[in-house]
Amino acid sequence: MAAAGGGATRGARMLAERIRAERKVLEGAARETSRKNAPTIVYLRELKSQVVREDPELVLVNKPHGLPVHGGPTVERSVASLLPALAKHHFGWKAEPLKLCHRLDRDTTGALILARTTEAAERVQQALREREVHRVYWALCLGTPSPREGILDIPIMEKETSGPQKHYKMALSPRFRVSEEGAVERVRVPRSAHEAVTRYRTLGAASGASLVELHPITGVKHQLRVHLALGLNCPILGDHKYSHWGRLAPQKPPDSVLRALGLTVPQARTLSLHLHAVQLTLPSSDGSTPIVLQCPLPYTFRKTLRKLRIPPPDLESLQPPPTD
Secondary structure: OHHHHHHHHHHHHHHHHHHHHHHHHHHHHHHHHHHHOOOHHHHHHHHHHOEEEEOOOEEEEEEOOOOOOOOEOOEOOOHHHHHHHHHHHHHOOOOOOOEEOOOOOOOOEEEEEEEOOHHHHHHHHHHHHOOOOEEEEEEEEEOOOOOOEEEEEOOEEEEEOOOOOOOEEEEEOOOEEEOOOOOEEEOOOOOOOEOOEEEEEEEEEEOOEEEEEEEEOOOOOOHHHHHHHHHOOOOEOOOOOOOOOOOOOOOOOOHHHHHHHOOOOHHHHHOOOOEEEEEEEEOOOOOOOOEEEEOOOOHHHHHHHHHHOOOOOOHHHOOOOOOO
16 A cells, blocks of 8 residues: 555656646746737837947847847737837937848847938948958857867758748758769759858867857858758757758757756747857958957856856957957
């Protein structure tokens, strides 16, 4: 009878833990729903509080997670829709609407440049097209890249996945493959593939995760996420899209990461994408010293680093942009 009682106690304890885990998942979903349904003024205040730097031509915003840059059929609020009100609240009621200079993915945080004039916006966009803007990202990844530092030069294209849950994702389109006999063979890259080059270095690693600094040389859709997940087998923490190829399913971090973060597998589905645009370096309009724009890590990113026992990086530790 004592053994039966002990089993019942263990069963009750496991049931209680499962209920608590499911409750936390529901609470996280409720908070996200509440944020999505918040009035426009809430988003406007949040965006205004994230203005890091301003000058007569440019405004630097530390874009928060979950706010898309551009609108769409299913998007109620975006950075673009808030720009007229942001300009009036920040610079006065007679201010012209701010202009978007580039984009960031909805779930990516960090440096987003806005222009106060059309001429300034066109100048930044031209510098981006001519690859004169040097960008730096910090990503918190599952696993540790091998080698810890290097360059990924693998084209990327959009493909339809196989299996019952067919959908489209960006995927690698390598120039070489290994034959069944072990020989390295060159393969034809489809015309729809885009050149994609990323320089990376590992800044720290612990608890089954690593902090990686990324320098994208090109700007292909989801380039950093694809290169890390499919090129280095180190998906970004919270990247539920590229942690599985053929399935639409939440990311499942390794047990060491879950223990460090104090999460269960169901709770891991609420993890946000840990990818941050930390620095942009622009050529100055008069040809003098380049303009360096930096955005500190958001609180949630720094909190995750502390739990994983990975030292948070310092903005001063950033490598200078290449001079070539």
